Amino acid sequence: MVRVPLTPADRERGERLGRLLREARADRSLIDVAGAAGISAETLRKIETGRIPTPAFFTVSALAGALGLSLDVLVAATGPDATPGRPAPAA
Numbered sequence: 001m002v003r004v005p006l007t008p009a010d011r012e013r014g015e016r017l018g019r020l021l022r023e024a025r026a027d028r029s030l031i032d033v034a035g036a037a038g039i040s041a042e043t044l045r046k047i048e049t050g051r052i053p054t055p056a057f058f059t060v061s062a063l064a065g066a067l068g069l070s071l072d073v074l075v076a077a078t079g080p081d082a083t084p085g086r087p088a089p090a091a
Contacts (some may be wrong), residue, residue, distance in 0.1 A: 006053060014053020017078045022048045024067040036066035
């Protein structure tokens with residue numbers, strides 16, 4: 001299977017998602033949040049840094065649950081209608 005290259009918009013959305021997750025994690029350790037979401041700390045690190053700009057839906061859903069974020073907030077902040085550089089709406 002050939003993977004379609006990511007567009008600059010895809011990469012930007014991934015970076016916004018990473019920033020939002022890092023901000024929501026606040027003072028919680030990366031290991032604690034990753035464990036609560038059932039993913040590896042390395043996977044969370046890659047998502048937060050934008051190295052995985054398009055994580056699987058179930059991964060994002062698990063992270064949202066572990067961080068107490070609404071999926072609606074994540075969509076508003078990272079979806080196609082989101083404004084780059086605009087802060088995410090409050091949870």
